[in-house]
Amino acid sequence: MNKNKHLIPEERNIIEQRLNEKKSFRSIACELGKDPTTIAKEVKNHIQFKKTGCYGRPFNDCLIRRDCATQHLCSNRKCNRYCCFCKSHSCSSICPDYQQQICYRLTKPPYVCNGCDNRRSCTLEKRTYSAIRAQKEYEAVRTEARQGIQLTEDEALRLDALLSPLLMKGQSLHNICVNHVDEIMLNERTLYNYVANGLFTAKNIDMPRVVRMGKRKKKKDTFKVDKKCRIGRTYQDFLNFMTEHPGTPIVEMDSVEGKKGGKVLLTLHFTIPQFMLAFIRDSNTSQSVIDIFNQIYSTLGHDVFCDLFQVILADNGSEFSNPSAIETNPLGHPRTRIFYCDPQAPFQRGAAENNHSLIRRIIPKGTSLDCFTQQDISLMMNHINSYGRPNLGDKTPYEVFTSLYGEDFLREMGAKLIHPDKITLRPSLLKK
Numbered sequence: 001m002n003k004n005k006h007l008i009p010e011e012r013n014i015i016e017q018r019l020n021e022k023k024s025f026r027s028i029a030c031e032l033g034k035d036p037t038t039i040a041k042e043v044k045n046h047i048q049f050k051k052t053g054c055y056g057r058p059f060n061d062c063l064i065r066r067d068c069a070t071q072h073l074c075s076n077r078k079c080n081r082y083c084c085f086c087k088s089h090s091c092s093s094i095c096p097d098y099q100q101q102i103c104y105r106l107t108k109p110p111y112v113c114n115g116c117d118n119r120r121s122c123t124l125e126k127r128t129y130s131a132i133r134a135q136k137e138y139e140a141v142r143t144e145a146r147q148g149i150q151l152t153e154d155e156a157l158r159l160d161a162l163l164s165p166l167l168m169k170g171q172s173l174h175n176i177c178v179n180h181v182d183e184i185m186l187n188e189r190t191l192y193n194y195v196a197n198g199l200f201t202a203k204n205i206d207m208p209r210v211v212r213m214g215k216r217k218k219k220k221d222t223f224k225v226d227k228k229c230r231i232g233r234t235y236q237d238f239l240n241f242m243t244e245h246p247g248t249p250i251v252e253m254d255s256v257e258g259k260k261g262g263k264v265l266l267t268l269h270f271t272i273p274q275f276m277l278a279f280i281r282d283s284n285t286s287q288s289v290i291d292i293f294n295q296i297y298s299t300l301g302h303d304v305f306c307d308l309f310q311v312i313l314a315d316n317g318s319e320f321s322n323p324s325a326i327e328t329n330p331l332g333h334p335r336t337r338i339f340y341c342d343p344q345a346p347f348q349r350g351a352a353e354n355n356h357s358l359i360r361r362i363i364p365k366g367t368s369l370d371c372f373t374q375q376d377i378s379l380m381m382n383h384i385n386s387y388g389r390p391n392l393g394d395k396t397p398y399e400v401f402t403s404l405y406g407e408d409f410l411r412e413m414g415a416k417l418i419h420p421d422k423i424t425l426r427p428s429l430l431k432k
Contacts, residue, residue, distance in 0.1 A: 007034075007042060007138070012131035015039060019114035019129055044111055046134035050126040058085065061124045063099040070095060151194070159184065160200045163191065167202035170361050170425025172209065175387060178394040179420040208361055229323055230340050235348060238313060238339035252352035253314040255284060256359055258369035264319075265359070265369065265377065266292055269352035270308075273400035274392060275385055276355050277413060278377050280369060286318065290325045297329055299412050308409065309336045316343055358384045361425040376430050378414050383429060386418035 007015075011032050018028045025043075029036040053059040062068065073083045073094050083095065103124050105116065112129045113119050119126070151159075162183060166176050173195070177188050184191070196204055242248060249272055256265040256278070264284040268277045281288040297305045314320040323338040341348040362380050363369070385397045392400055398417045402410065410416075 007038075009131065009135050012042070012134050015042065016114065016129055016131040019043070019110055019112060022115040025109055040109065040111075042134070043129050046129060046137055047112060048128045048130055048133055050128065052126055053123045054121050057123050059123055059125070060085075061101050062095070063101040064097060065123070068097075070097070151199070156194075156199055159186075159191075159194075163195075164201040166421065167195075167200075167206045168426070169423060170208070171387070171423060172207065174390060175394075175420070178388055208357075229321055233323060233339045235339065235342045235345070238311075241311070241337070241339070248310050249308070251309055251312050252349045253312050253320065254349065254352050254356070255317055255319055256356060256363075257284065258363070258367055263369035263372070264288075266319075267352060267356065267359075268312075269349075269355055270397075270401065271351045273397050273404055274351060274355065274389055275397040275401040276352070276381060277415075278359070278381050280372060280374050280377050284317075284319050286320070286322045286325075289319050290322065293326050294330060297335060300409065302329070302333075302335065304409065306335055308405065312336055312338045313341060313349055314338060315341050315346070315349065355384070358387065358425060362427055362429050364427065367427075372430065380430060382416045383418050383423050383425060385415060386420075387423055387425065388420070 011034075014032060015028055018031070025036045025039045029039050032039070051059045051061075068082060070083045071081070072079065074086070079086075101124060103113075103122070106112070106127055110129075112127050113122075114129055116122075162180060163173070163176060167173070173191050174188055177184055177191070194200060195202060195207070242250075249270065252269040252271060254267050254269070256267055258264065261283075264281050266279045266281055266289055268279075270276070279292045281292070296309075300308070312326070314323075320326075320338070320340075327334060327336055327338055329335050346353050359380070362383075363372075385401075388394045388396050396417070398410070398415065
């Protein structure tokens with residue numbers, strides 16, 4: 001059976017011919033390789049209504065027309081004809097005894113007068129199927145469906161009031177659709193088209209992912225970490241370690257700079273739940289990184305720290321040039337393992353790099369971090385970690401982290417879950 005195919009003009013011509021031959025929907029469907037329901041819908045959707053009479057008699061669909069002897073309904077005293085024979089059809093609108101009659105045959109298949117033997121002597125309303133007319137109506141509907149915006153003014157205003165404020169906060173359309181699926185009830189791609197066409201207050205410029213960034217300049221190859229630090233800690237060593245210890249949780253470590261010489265962020269990204277911590281440092285030094293790890297270790301305790309920070313993957317920044325001080329606690333006992341990515345290979349820490357793009361929505365590149373405190377940074381990370389991710393099944397990193405490790409760690413780090421409608425990923429979040 002030929003399913004999911006639009007009818008073509010030749011098939012519509014066959015339908016009209018077979019209806020004239022009094023064929024059933026089932027026999028027509030078998031001939032065309034379609035479902036009988038398809039033929040029935042085609043006929044009912046393209047019925048042509050005609051108020052025509054027959055030879056020598058005008059249109060009249062009154063139930064008592066054959067025995068009616070009413071005259072002068074139109075106040076024309078000179079007319080001697082019965083009103084039921086009047087060509088003006090006025091009796092149906094002004095006669096108090098008018099009762100409409102519909103042919104009982106039209107209430108059952110084939111629902112049209114095609115092939116009816118009494119058609120030439122019938123004065124009732126005719127219902128016919130015309131292949132040419134049906135094809136024209138189909139083409140008109142198809143053209144209309146492929147152009148313009150199929151949205152009423154009231155519906156557009158309702159969607160604008162819901163979407164634009166959240167888009168202005170830096171949220172993506174996908175995240176909004178997930179959190180308001182019962183209110184929007186439109187395809188995500190359709191909403192992107194509506195925004196692009198200027199239907200809402202929010203524009204493409206308010207969606208960072210839509211506005212494409214220019215081509216990045218290629219940086220010169222640099223190597224900031226002493227090669228001796230990399231012995232036994234290369235990316236290949238990391239891959240070998242993960243092969244021997246599959247399923248080991250990984251934390252990706254990186255720095256986010258503001259202006260050169262100013263404060264710097266240390267980011268720790270838990271790859272499985274995509275949860276990220278950020279700590280502000282006065283300068284981009286190795287000691288500042290060591291101090292933060294010692295602080296976290298002191299807060300969490302040995303067992304919890306070793307459970308969460310089993311493997312750390314860092315880049316080749318000079319601030320990570322003392323791995324042994326991070327791998328061991330102040331007493332010299334091992335607490336974690338550090339490995340380094342290959343030079344100029346940020347894709348090896350792709351999860352952290354993607355999360356940094358959310359930080360850059362709030363703190364644009366080149367913005368000085370000197371005016372921010374750790375409280376500001378924690379607030380920013382709470383909004384980012386409360387932002388749903390498609391690859392987490394539209395769950396938030398906060399929720400996934402909680403399901404894996406519980407909330408005790410999050411309380412110790414000052415992490416909180418933000419309501420979806422209150423999430424802001426714009427610089428206005430940290431404006432003072």
